[in-house]
Amino acid sequence: MRKRVRRRYASERWFRGLGLAAVGLSVLFLAFLIYSMASRGLGGFVHHEARLPIDFARSDLFLDPATLHGPDAAQIVAGADLEGAISKAAAAAYGPRAATLFSDAAVAKLSNAIVAQPDMLSGATDIWLPVASNVDIAAKDRGDPVAERLVDALAQRHALRQTFNRQFLTGSDSTDSAGAGVWGALKGTFFTILVTILLAFPVGVLAAVYLEEFAPRNRWTDAIEVSINNLAAVPSIIFGLLGLAVFLNVMNFPRSAPLVGGMTLALMTMPVIVIAGRNAIKTVPPSIRDAALGVGASKMQVTFHHVLPLALPGILTGTIIGTARALGETAPLLMIGMRAFVAAPPGGITAPATVLPVQIFLWSDEVDRGFVEKTSAAIIVLLLFMLVMNGLAIYLRNRFERRW
Amino acid sequence: MSLSLAFAAILLAAAAAGWLGFARARQLRATTRLHSLPIYHGSYAALWAAIPAMLILAAWAPVQSRLVDQAVLSSPEGRALPVFDMQRQAILSEAREIAHGEREQGFNPQSTTIAPRIRSEEQRFALIGGGAGLLAALAGAALALRRTGPQFRARAGVERWLMIVLFAASLIAILTTLGILLSLMFESLRFFRLYPLPSFLFGTEWSPQTALRADQAGSSGAFGSLPLMWGTFFIGAIIAMVVAVPLGLMSAIYLTQYAPPRLRSWLKPILEILAGVPTVVYGYFAALTVAPVVRDFGLSIGIGSASSESALAAGLVMGIMIIPFISSMADDSIAAVPQSMRDGSLALGATTSETIRSVLLPAALPGVMGGILLAVSRAIGETMIVVMAAGLAANLTANPFASVTTVTVQIVQLLTGDQEFDSAKTLAAFALGLTLFLITLLLNLIALHIVRRYREQYE
Numbered sequence: 027m028r029k030r031v032r033r034r035y036a037s038e039r040w041f042r043g044l045g046l047a048a049v050g051l052s053v054l055f056l057a058f059l060i061y062s063m064a065s066r067g068l069g070g071f072v073h074h075e076a077r078l079p080i081d082f083a084r085s086d087l088f089l090d091p092a093t094l095h096g097p098d099a100a101q102i103v104a105g106a107d108l109e110g111a112i113s114k115a116a117a118a119a120y121g122p123r124a125a126t127l128f129s130d131a132a133v134a135k136l137s138n139a140i141v142a143q144p145d146m147l148s149g150a151t152d153i154w155l156p157v158a159s160n161v162d163i164a165a166k167d168r169g170d171p172v173a174e175r176l177v178d179a180l181a182q183r184h185a186l187r188q189t190f191n192r193q194f195l196t197g198s199d200s201t202d203s204a205g206a207g208v209w210g211a212l213k214g215t216f217f218t219i220l221v222t223i224l225l226a227f228p229v230g231v232l233a234a235v236y237l238e239e240f241a242p243r244n245r246w247t248d249a250i251e252v253s254i255n256n257l258a259a260v261p262s263i264i265f266g267l268l269g270l271a272v273f274l275n276v277m278n279f280p281r282s283a284p285l286v287g288g289m290t291l292a293l294m295t296m297p298v299i300v301i302a303g304r305n306a307i308k309t310v311p312p313s314i315r316d317a318a319l320g321v322g323a324s325k326m327q328v329t330f331h332h333v334l335p336l337a338l339p340g341i342l343t344g345t346i347i348g349t350a351r352a353l354g355e356t357a358p359l360l361m362i363g364m365r366a367f368v369a370a371p372p373g374g375i376t377a378p379a380t381v382l383p384v385q386i387f388l389w390s391d392e393v394d395r396g397f398v399e400k401t402s403a404a405i406i407v408l409l410l411f412m413l414v415m416n417g418l419a420i421y422l423r424n425r426f427e428r429r430w
Numbered sequence: 431m432s433l434s435l436a437f438a439a440i441l442l443a444a445a446a447a448g449w450l451g452f453a454r455a456r457q458l459r460a461t462t463r464l465h466s467l468p469i470y471h472g473s474y475a476a477l478w479a480a481i482p483a484m485l486i487l488a489a490w491a492p493v494q495s496r497l498v499d500q501a502v503l504s505s506p507e508g509r510a511l512p513v514f515d516m517q518r519q520a521i522l523s524e525a526r527e528i529a530h531g532e533r534e535q536g537f538n539p540q541s542t543t544i545a546p547r548i549r550s551e552e553q554r555f556a557l558i559g560g561g562a563g564l565l566a567a568l569a570g571a572a573l574a575l576r577r578t579g580p581q582f583r584a585r586a587g588v589e590r591w592l593m594i595v596l597f598a599a600s601l602i603a604i605l606t607t608l609g610i611l612l613s614l615m616f617e618s619l620r621f622f623r624l625y626p627l628p629s630f631l632f633g634t635e636w637s638p639q640t641a642l643r644a645d646q647a648g649s650s651g652a653f654g655s656l657p658l659m660w661g662t663f664f665i666g667a668i669i670a671m672v673v674a675v676p677l678g679l680m681s682a683i684y685l686t687q688y689a690p691p692r693l694r695s696w697l698k699p700i701l702e703i704l705a706g707v708p709t710v711v712y713g714y715f716a717a718l719t720v721a722p723v724v725r726d727f728g729l730s731i732g733i734g735s736a737s738s739e740s741a742l743a744a745g746l747v748m749g750i751m752i753i754p755f756i757s758s759m760a761d762d763s764i765a766a767v768p769q770s771m772r773d774g775s776l777a778l779g780a781t782t783s784e785t786i787r788s789v790l791l792p793a794a795l796p797g798v799m800g801g802i803l804l805a806v807s808r809a810i811g812e813t814m815i816v817v818m819a820a821g822l823a824a825n826l827t828a829n830p831f832a833s834v835t836t837v838t839v840q841i842v843q844l845l846t847g848d849q850e851f852d853s854a855k856t857l858a859a860f861a862l863g864l865t866l867f868l869i870t871l872l873l874n875l876i877a878l879h880i881v882r883r884y885r886e887q888y889e
Contacts, residue, residue: 041783045684232599253607259874261811267863271613326589354708357813383710
């Protein structure tokens with residue numbers, strides 16, 4: 027008898043331990059995921075710069091500082107062979123193998139510096155420029171032997187320093203990993219999500235109000251309910267196919283535009299908002315409606331003056347969660363062509379753009395090793411956004427939700 | 431005049447009508463009693479001015495772009511364009527961008543010559559559509575403003591409009607479902623005209639590469655979807671579920687039955703974070719971290735065919751993604767089991783684990799099964815993890831270390847290349863999409879039915 031009891035308690039402990047192990051494993055997975063992204067990606071926020079002594083007077087650049095004061099300055103500088111000048115100056119300072127020390131990102135930085143300060147063209151200066159990605163990798167970790175030797179040579183002459191990579195936060199997509207940044211993708215994400223919220227929030231809330239407060243119980247409403255519940259579970263890529271077939275091919279909207287991306291994601295987010303909205307409206311007690319009706323308000327006034335404001339925190343929570351999901355969505359946007367290489371931040375909702383998750387997907391496909399840490403760094407930015415949005419939703423839920 | 435200008439003009443007209451109605455009603459209120467507040471008179475006029483006009487504009491916009499294209503193509507400059515459709519479309523879209531001032535010069539010289547034509551045609555048609563919209567706005571405003579008066583029930587009028595808006599909003603869900611079904615079916619029918627349905631459903635060879643010349647080998651392209659279905663099922667319904675079901679179920683049991691409240695208040699949000707991680711992040715994690723480990727493990731146990739794009743890597747990570755989903759579904763169905771059943775079992779002397787295993791789980795089983803079905807439907811529709819971590823080779827194999835491909839991977843592959851829209855390749859993507867939609871729809875309906883039936887039992 028005692029033996030049996032002991033066995034039963036042992037199996038009880040086992041079962042409990044199994045449960046704890048299951049939860050622990052999930053938490054471990056999350057920790058490992060975050061660790062692996064952080065360990066790879068944090069390097070993407072810093073980069074190495076090398077000092078370049080450059081004597082403009084002796085270079086072959088035909089740039090006259092006097093002409094560089096108008097709005098065309100950037101174009102004039104772009105026309106000059108800065109790349110060749112940098113390469114020659116680097117080779118002169120650090121030996122012939124340093125000719126490829128700098129890449130496009132350095133050219134961009136130098137031309138910006140010249141436009142800002144044309145007078146530097148008249149003499150010799152020292153300027154810190156971002157190094158090419160293979161040198162950057164060699165400086166951070168281990169790279170190819172040529173780059174390693176170059177890094178050692180630079181370090182001996184104190185011509186190498188590590189700084190915060192502003193280019194990563196202010197730049198756009200680029201074929202050169204040293205100059206690639208997330209700003210263009212962030213702007214595209216902003217426009218896309220703006221369109222999504224502007225479309226999905228009003229429509230979702232109004233549909234929730236209709237279904238919860240006004241809809242007669244009949245077959246028609248049942249059909250609406252079933253289709254909303256189903257849409258919430260339809261794979262996201264199907265919405266992409268819908269966007270491709272209807273918005274692009276039938277309605278002729280511009281490809282790759284945040285407008286179409288936002289509309290597609292809005293169709294996906296709307297059911298989430300409707301379901302959250304209906305639950306929030308349901309929790310408003312009937313006594314509030316009865317009281318308002320009792321003092322002579324119309325049904326519409328009861329709904330819009332009393333029920334909706336009381337349900338709003340719940341609706342907002344659902345909206346934020348739905349929007350966060352849309353923010354992380356990639357597949358439907360691939361379908362409508364938001365995977366194009368877009369080297370400039372979009373100027374509006376009809377300009378070609380890409381979004382952060384798609385940017386991550388595109389960079390993950392790049393062969394250049396420099397993109398590995400850029401991809402992980404972009405993932406860190408995306409995860410931070412998700413964390414902020416989910417935190418906001420939890421805060422709203424705890425702060426404003428009333429129990430009746 | 432462009433349509434956006436017409437849009438702004440209509441908004442302005444509506445605002446003016448609203449203000450006029452409001453002001454007139456307020457003036458009347460000084461001397462008589464009104465049925466409705468002045469704000470309702472104002473809103474009534476504004477709604478009558480805005481909504482019909484906006485509808486006209488919304489209906490006109492797509493018609494206009496077609497009419498402009500037609501007019502441009504039938505003009506002398508348009509007839510000079512190449513007949514080949516893809517090239518013509520490229521030139522047209524370039525010309526459109528030039529006409530809108532989005533770029534200075536086209537890659538193709540013809541687009542620069544045709545741009546002014548597009549601009550003038552657009553202006554002509556926008557004048558027609560925008561003018562009609564503006565006329566409708568003015569007519570609506572005039573009609574509404576004439577009715578302003580002490581007897582007029584403006585509030586009822588506004589509420590009728592609101593009701594229409596509410597109903598229209600709820601219709602969008604149905605329209606979306608219909609839109610999905612119709613667009614998928616329409617394109618799929620075109621595909622099945624090129625490729626017979628039975629060989630699509632039961633064919634075992636998938637090689638969508640169509641050759642450019644007719645005499646090349648494999649020029650026909652084979653669209654047998656069976657290997658894709660198997661790959662989808664293998665990754666989403668077998669490997670992912672082997673990971674997710676035990677972990678998710680045990681997590682739910684631990685969190686609801688054992689965990690002290692403080693620990694639970696920490697663990698639940700962490701699980702929710704796991705559910706909120708974007709799938710592209712999981713995909714990158716699977717491709718970069720998990721896949722090499724899985725391949726090395728496969729090689730070390732002597733499986734020579736272990737691929738770095740194995741089904742196992744994608745399935746494992748997908749399983750992790752699904753854990754919180756299963757956990758929360760199981761949580762709900764365990765919570766729905768009446769407390770009296772639990773109390774009865776405990777009172778008979780059963781330990782907590784015995785109660786869970788022989789009372790709670792059997793009672794919650796239908797709900798859990800429904801949750802698992804929903805999880806399967808989500809796993810087979812998942813795209814990014816498999817696109818990044820699973821392969822492209824359509825293999826009919828049960829070896830988890832081999833590379834398989836899924837329906838979603840192939841849809842992405844077929845649609846992200848640069849090609850014309852009507853080829854069998856792009857149409858095949860829609861046929862795959864339709865199949866995927868129908869399978870997930872079926873799974874969802876069954877799951878929702880089970881869950882609902884089960885809820886009713888205990889209520």
